[in-house]
Amino acid sequence: MIVVSDTSPLCYLILIGQQTLLQQLYGRVFIPPAVFDELSHPHSPESVQGWAAALPAWVEVLAPQHIADELAALDSGEAAAIALARDLQATVLLIDERTAVRFARSQGFLVTGILGVLVDAANSGLVSLADAFAALEQTNFHRSPTLFADLLKKHGSE
Known part of the structure; x- marks a missing residue:
């Protein structure tokens, strides 16, 4: 399985202390240098900067060969x-921002974000979905007021 991640899913997983879920679910994750730069940026949360400074072996930074104008x-x-x-013909693309998700899906990618990762991890018995959502509520993650409750109802509280 080839998995590529944007900044947001990584950042939120780091903020809630669940970044190893990516290794447990996917084994290896690729990120482009632009994502690494965003994670390392001085305006990123300290914990995110620290994680990027000591990047785990299961994360590989790899530059894309070409960024098409349509992505501008x-x-x-x-x-x-x-x-x-x-470039990698990725199996999964981790991305949260709506415009990018719509574009990636229109290109045929299987896209999931932080919530999909957490649901998959909960379904695999790796995390309590209720606990993960409670931790995510302590961040600046934007969502509708009922989203977590709806997902817990659909996927179970544990």
């Missing part, structure tokens, strides 16, 4: 992640 409307990390996913 997206954030640089999103565009680079989609371009890298194209």
Whole structure:
């Protein structure tokens, strides 16, 4: 399985202390240099910067060969992640931002974000979905007021 990640899913997993779920679910994750730069940026949370400074062996930074002009409307990390996913013929693209998700899906990618990762991890018995959502509520993650409750109802509380 080839998995490419944008910044947001990684950042939120780090913030809630669940970044190893990616290794447990996917084994290895590729990120483009633009994503690494966003994670390392001085405005990123300290824990995220620290994680990027000591990048785990299961994360590989790899530059895309070419970023197509059609990706110019997206954030640089999103565009680079989609371009890298194209290059690697990725199985899964981890991305959260709506515009980038719509574009990636229109290109035929299987896309999931932080919530999909957490649901998959809960379904695999790796994490309590209720606990993960409670931790995510302590961050600046944007969502509708009922999203977590709806997902817990659909996927179970544990």
